[in-house]
Amino acid sequence: MSEPGEPDQVSDAASYAVDGVVPANVVRPTSVEALSAALGDADAAGQAVVVQGGRTAVGIGNVPSRYGLALDLSALDQVVSLEPDDFTITVEAGMRVSALQLTLAAHGQFVPLDVAWAEQSTVGGLVARGRGGMRRGRFGSVRDWLIGTSMVLADGTSIKGGGRVVKNVSGFDLPKLFAGSFGTLGAIVQATFKVQPMPAVDVTIVHPCPNVQGAAELGLSLSRTRALDAAVALDPTSASATGLGDGSSAMLALRVAGVLEAVESELTALQDEISGSTPKASDPQAWQAISNLEASPGDNARGLLRLGGPVSIQHEVYQAALGAAGDDARVWGYADSGLVFVSLAADAIASVSTSLRERFRPQGLSVIVDAAPPELKAKLDIWGGSDEGLEIMREIKRRFDPKATLSPGRFVGEI
Amino acid sequence: MLGKRAVLWRTEDLLVYEYDGTIDRGAPQVIAFPKNAEEVSATIKIARRYGLPVTPRGAGTGLSGGALAMRGGIVIAMNRMRRILEIDVENRTALVEPGVVNLDLGSAAAPHGLAYAPDPSSQRACTIGGNVAENAGGPHTLAYGTTTNHVLGLEIVTADGEIHWLGGPTRDVPGYDLVGCVVGSEGTICVVTKALVRLVPKPESVKTMLAIFDSVRQASSAVSAIVSGGIVPAALEMIDQQTIAAVEPVLHTGFPLDAEAVLIVEVDGGEAQVEAEAAVVERVLRQKEPREIRTATEESEREKLWAGRKGAIGALGRIEPNYYLLDGVVPRTKLPDVLDEVYRIAERYGLPVANVFHAGDGNLHPCLLFDERDPGVTERVLDAGAEIMRVCVDAGGAISGEHGVGAEKRSFLPWIFTDDDMAAMKGLRAAFGADDDFNPCKIFPGGHGCGEGQIGFQQRQIEQFGPDAHV
Numbered sequence: 032m033s034e035p036g037e038p039d040q041v042s043d044a045a046s047y048a049v050d051g052v053v054p055a056n057v058v059r060p061t062s063v064e065a066l067s068a069a070l071g072d073a074d075a076a077g078q079a080v081v082v083q084g085g086r087t088a089v090g091i092g093n094v095p096s097r098y099g100l101a102l103d104l105s106a107l108d109q110v111v112s113l114e115p116d117d118f119t120i121t122v123e124a125g126m127r128v129s130a131l132q133l134t135l136a137a138h139g140q141f142v143p144l145d146v147a148w149a150e151q152s153t154v155g156g157l158v159a160r161g162r163g164g165m166r167r168g169r170f171g172s173v174r175d176w177l178i179g180t181s182m183v184l185a186d187g188t189s190i191k192g193g194g195r196v197v198k199n200v201s202g203f204d205l206p207k208l209f210a211g212s213f214g215t216l217g218a219i220v221q222a223t224f225k226v227q228p229m230p231a232v233d234v235t236i237v238h239p240c241p242n243v244q245g246a247a248e249l250g251l252s253l254s255r256t257r258a259l260d261a262a263v264a265l266d267p268t269s270a271s272a273t274g275l276g277d278g279s280s281a282m283l284a285l286r287v288a289g290v291l292e293a294v295e296s297e298l299t300a301l302q303d304e305i306s307g308s309t310p311k312a313s314d315p316q317a318w319q320a321i322s323n324l325e326a327s328p329g330d331n332a333r334g335l336l337r338l339g340g341p342v343s344i345q346h347e348v349y350q351a352a353l354g355a356a357g358d359d360a361r362v363w364g365y366a367d368s369g370l371v372f373v374s375l376a377a378d379a380i381a382s383v384s385t386s387l388r389e390r391f392r393p394q395g396l397s398v399i400v401d402a403a404p405p406e407l408k409a410k411l412d413i414w415g416g417s418d419e420g421l422e423i424m425r426e427i428k429r430r431f432d433p434k435a436t437l438s439p440g441r442f443v444g445e446i
Numbered sequence: 447m448l449g450k451r452a453v454l455w456r457t458e459d460l461l462v463y464e465y466d467g468t469i470d471r472g473a474p475q476v477i478a479f480p481k482n483a484e485e486v487s488a489t490i491k492i493a494r495r496y497g498l499p500v501t502p503r504g505a506g507t508g509l510s511g512g513a514l515a516m517r518g519g520i521v522i523a524m525n526r527m528r529r530i531l532e533i534d535v536e537n538r539t540a541l542v543e544p545g546v547v548n549l550d551l552g553s554a555a556a557p558h559g560l561a562y563a564p565d566p567s568s569q570r571a572c573t574i575g576g577n578v579a580e581n582a583g584g585p586h587t588l589a590y591g592t593t594t595n596h597v598l599g600l601e602i603v604t605a606d607g608e609i610h611w612l613g614g615p616t617r618d619v620p621g622y623d624l625v626g627c628v629v630g631s632e633g634t635i636c637v638v639t640k641a642l643v644r645l646v647p648k649p650e651s652v653k654t655m656l657a658i659f660d661s662v663r664q665a666s667s668a669v670s671a672i673v674s675g676g677i678v679p680a681a682l683e684m685i686d687q688q689t690i691a692a693v694e695p696v697l698h699t700g701f702p703l704d705a706e707a708v709l710i711v712e713v714d715g716g717e718a719q720v721e722a723e724a725a726v727v728e729r730v731l732r733q734k735e736p737r738e739i740r741t742a743t744e745e746s747e748r749e750k751l752w753a754g755r756k757g758a759i760g761a762l763g764r765i766e767p768n769y770y771l772l773d774g775v776v777p778r779t780k781l782p783d784v785l786d787e788v789y790r791i792a793e794r795y796g797l798p799v800a801n802v803f804h805a806g807d808g809n810l811h812p813c814l815l816f817d818e819r820d821p822g823v824t825e826r827v828l829d830a831g832a833e834i835m836r837v838c839v840d841a842g843g844a845i846s847g848e849h850g851v852g853a854e855k856r857s858f859l860p861w862i863f864t865d866d867d868m869a870a871m872k873g874l875r876a877a878f879g880a881d882d883d884f885n886p887c888k889i890f891p892g893g894h895g896c897g898e899g900q901i902g903f904q905q906r907q908i909e910q911f912g913p914d915a916h917v
Contacts, residue, residue, distance in 0.1 A: 116674055117777040117808075139676065163617065172617050174626055175595050190870045194844045194862065196775040198592060198807045200581045200630045201844040201851055202863055202889065203871040207594070207626025216622075228676040255647075258716055290726070293719030339618020341537040369616060395615035414620040419611045423604075424622045426877040431870070443621040 047101035049081050050094040050331075050405035059103040063183065063220050066102065070218060071187025073100045074436045080185070081438050082214040084125055084153030087328045088160055091401055092213055094408050096440030102218060104155050110134055111221055112195070119178065119195055121223040124155025140226045143170035147326040149319060155219045161211025164322055165261045166286070168254060168367030170227075173210050179223035180206040182216075185436040190217070197225045208427070215442045216431040230288035233260075233313035234298065238305045239280040242266075243362050244349035246283040250366030251342055253285065253304060257297055261286040262366040263321055264349075269363040273320035283366070284321065286313060324363060325372065327402065334380035334403045335372065338387065340396035342369040351390060355383045377404050381411055388415050414443040448489065452479040452526065463521055464514070466506040469770060469824060470853045472514030474501065474521040481526045483639035487607040490637070493520045494607070499883045502633045504544065504576030507568040509771045510852025512580060512632045516887035517895050522637060524575050530554050531640070537615065538645045539598060544575025544638050548582075551643075560645040563590035566848070567756040575638050581630030583848035585681040585710075585755065588806040590646065592848065594629040599642035602628060605884035615642065627874060632850040634885045635878045649714035652680070653724045654742040654751055657709040657731045658702055662686060662789075662801075665707035666782040668734035669805040672711065673778065675730040677723050681712040682806030683755055688815075689800040692761040699754030705737065709805065710751055758802040759813065765798060766815035770827045773855075774838030775847040778808040787837045788812045795830040797823075809847035810838065836861065851889045859891060 047057050060066035073080050078099030083089050107125040115138035122131055129149040135141050145164025146152045163172030179193030192205025209219055240246035243266040250262030263284040270276030275284055287297045298310050338348055348371050352362055356375040364371035375383060380403050388398045400413045421444045428446045454460060454477040464473045478489045493500045499519030506513045515521050528545035535558045542551060548569040551562045565584035566572050583592040599613035613625035628635055659665035665684055672682060685708050690701040701708050713723040731739055742748040762769045776784050792799035792814060803811040812834055816823045835845050839861045845851060851859060868890055887896035
C-alpha cells in the first residue's frame with residue numbers, strides 16, 4: 032500500500048495500451064494533488080497523457096498520435112458529498128457507475144443515466160463520453176444531470192464549474208464543455224449530479240416483432256402516445272444476447288416506470304396496442320445487458336457504428352443500415368430517441384459508414400465509428416463530423432491544453 | 447446598410463434602451479435592428495471597425511443588467527428577428543429566430559399537442575434569444591429543466607462577425623458541446639440568430655394545488671418534504687405575505703391576505719399518474735399542518751393561480767415604486783434557514799422584502815422594495831442585496847439561478863469561483879473570438895472602462911403591472 036497522496040507506480044504498462052499503443056509510464060494517483068502533479072509534470076516534459084478509468088470506452092476515437100503516460104483515475108473513487116434531501120451527490124471520478132447507483136439506491140434515488148458495463152465504467156468516463164443511453168428519450172443525457180465538475184487541466188491547474196445546486200447560471204457552464212470532451216481538455220476529478228427518486232414500480236414488456244425495423248417503428252409510435260422510460264428495438268441475435276428473446280424473432284423491449292397507478296394505467300393502454308405481451312417486473316440485468324451491447328471492451332475485432340439522427344428518418348436509417356451492413360451484422364437501437372447501433376464485420380466499416388453519412392447528412396444523421404480494429408483506424412473517418420464549429424473547438428483545445436498533452440489526435444478534427 | 451428605419455440614434459429614442467429593470471444603467475450610442483445573421487454580422491464588423499462595444503438585447507427583462515450597454519456603443523436589438531421558422535411535429539422541435547416571444551412559441555406549438563417547457567414569469571415579453579443567453583428557467587423547471595435542457599442547435603454570429611451553426615437536430619453531433627457553452631453565457635460569447643429547440647408533449651392531465659400556511663418556516667419545510675416523498679412535481683412555488691399583499695388586490699387570485707405563505711404545487715402527466723401523485727403531495731402537505739389546501743378543479747382556477755404567481759413581481763410596484771430582485775440558489779433543505787436570514791437582513795436594513803420564488807429548485811427571489819427618491823436608499827438596497835447573496839453562497843448555493851450574473855452581481859462571482867476557474871471561463875469566451883468590446887462589463891469582475899462600483903443609482907418607476915413594464 033502506498034501512502035495517501037503518493038502515486039501508485041503501476042508496472043504493467045501493456046494493460047494500459049490504447050489502440051495497441053503502450054504508454055511508457057502509468058500513474059494511478061490516490062489524491063487530486065498527486066494527479067495534478069503527475070499531469071503537470073507530464074505536460075512540462077512534453078509527454079502525452081491518456082486519462083482513463085474503467086477502460087470500457089478508452090477505445091473510442093482515433094489512435095493516439097502520442098502516448099507517454101496512462102493516468103488511471105480508478106483509485107479516486109470516494110463519495111465526496113451525499114445530500115439525499117437535496118437530491119444531489121458529488122463523487123470522485125474514479126467511482127464505478129454501479130457504485131454510484133448503489134450509493135443512491137440506499138436512499139431510494141438514482142441518476143437516470145445508462146452506461147455499458149456499469150460495474151467497470153467510472154463516473155469520469157461516463158462524463159467524458161457525455162452520452163445518453165437507452166432512457167435518453169425520457170431523461171436526456173449526461174449533460175442534463177451533471178450540475179458541477181472539478182477538473183485538472185493539462186498544466187496541473189485545478190478548476191471547477193457549475194456547483195451543487197440544481198439550477199445555476201453563475202459563470203460559464205464548464206461542466207457542459209467537459210461532458211463529452213473525451214478526455215481532451217482536462218482530467219475530470221469530481222462530478223456532481225442531480226438525482227431522481229426511484230420509481231415505485233418498474234416493469235418490462237417484451238413484444239416479438241417480424242423484424243428490427245418494425246420493432247423500432249412500433250416503439251417510436253408507442254412512445255409518442257404512452258409514457259415510456261425506454262423503447263428498445265433488438266434484432267434476433269441482440270435479443271438473444273441480452274436474454275430477452277430466443278433468437279427466433281426481433282423484439283421490442285419497453286420499460287414503464289412510475290407510481291403504481293400510473294404504471295397500471297400505461298400497461299392497460301399498451302395491452303390494447305400490443306396484445307399478447309406479458310409485462311413482468313423489470314430485470315435490471317437484462318437492461319444492463321442491452322446497454323452492454325454498446326461496447327465490447329478489449330475486443331476490437333468487429334466494428335460498431337453509432338447512428339444518431341432525428342426520429343423522422345429512423346426507419347430509413349434502419350433499412351439502409353440493414354441493406355448495407357451484410358448478413359452477419361447486428362442492428363438494434365433506442366427507438367424513442369432515434370439512436371441506432373450497427374455491429375458489423377471490420378471490412379464493412381468504411382463503406383457502410385461512408386454511405387450512411389453521404390445519404391443522411393442533409394437530415395442531420397451523425398455516424399460515429401465507436402469501435403474498429405486499430406490497424407484500420409488510420410484509414411477511417413472515426414467521428415465523421417462536419418467542419419461546422421471545428422475552428423472554435425480547436426481554439427478551445429489550444430486554450431485549455433496548449434501543448435496538446437491530453438489524448439492528442441483522438442477527437443474530432445484530430446483535436 | 448440596414449436601412450434608415452433599422453437604426454436608432456436620437457437621444458430620446460435611445461433612452462428606453464438604457465434600462466432593463468435593474469439598478470444599473472448603460473446608454474448606447476446606436477441601436478441596430480438587423481433582420482438576419484448576415485445583418486448582425488455586418489453590424490458587428492462596423493462596430494469593430496470603429497472600436498465600438500457591441501451588446502445584444504432581447505426584451506430586456508433579464509433583471510441582472512445583461513442587456514445594458516455598459517460602455518455605450520451599439521446595441522443589437524432582436525425586435526425584427528421574430529419569426530417562428532418551423533415547427534417539426536414529428537421530431538418535436540422548433541426553429542425560431544431570437545426575437546420570438548417565449549409565449550408565442552408555446553402558442554404556436556399548442557395546436558400540435560406540444561409545448562415549449564421553459565416558462566419564465568416574463569414569458570409574455572421575454573424572447574427565446576434572451577432565454578438562451580440567460581439559461582432562463584421558470585416555475586416548471588423543477589421537472590422539465592431550464593433552457594439549456596431544451597436547446598439542440600444554434601446559429602450564432604461571433605464577435606468577429608463569423609456565422610456558425612452549432613449542434614444539430616440531436617445531441618449526437620460529435621465534438622465539444624458548444625451549444626451548452628453558449629446557453630447561459632449571457633450574450634457575452636456571441637449573438638444567437640437562430641435556435642433549434644425541443645418541444646415536449648403537453649401533459650394529458652394537470653392538477654394544481656394551493657397550500658396556505660401560517661408560517662413561512664412551515665411552508666418552506668413542506669417544500670423539502672414533498673420532494674423527499676418521492677414525487678418530483680411539475681412546479682413547486684412559494685409566495686410570501688408581502689407578495690400576497692401586492693398581488694391579491696390587483697389580480698384577485700384568492701391568496702388569503704393574512705396567510706404567511708402559500709405554496710403552489712402542480713403535478714402533471716397521465717391521468718392516473720396525476721391522481722396518484724396529487725394524493726401523495728396532499729398527504730405530505732397535511733403533515734406540515736397547512737391552514738388549508740385548495741385544489742384547482744377548473745382550468746380557469748388554474749390559470750388564475752398562475753396569473754397571480756407570474757404577475758407577482760410586476761404587482762410589487764403597489765408597495766414601493768422600485769424593487770431589486772435577487773436570484774440566489776441554495777440546496778433545497780437550506781431554504782428555511784436562508785429565508786429566515788433574508789427576512790432578518792431586510793429588517794436590519796429597514797427594507798420591505800417580498801419573496802416569490804421557485805421553492806422546489808431552491809431558487810430564491812427576494813425582492814427588496816424601495817423608492818429611489820429616498821436619499822441613500824439605493825446604497826442600502828445594494829448592501830442588503832450583497833448580504834443576502836453572501837448568505838446563499840455560504841449555504842452552498844450560487845449567485846444566480848436563471849437571471850444571470852449580468853452587470854449587477856459580477857462582483858460576487860469570486861465568492862464562488864477562483865481566479866483559475868474564471869481564467870478558464872474567460873479562455874472559453876476568447877476561443878469564440880469575443881474580446882472586451884463584446885458585451886463588456888458582464889459576469890466577471892473588473893474589466894477595462896467598466897467603472898467598478900459606479901452603478902447608476904436610479905431606476906425607472908415600474909409604470910404598470912406585469913412584466914411588460916420592463917420592456
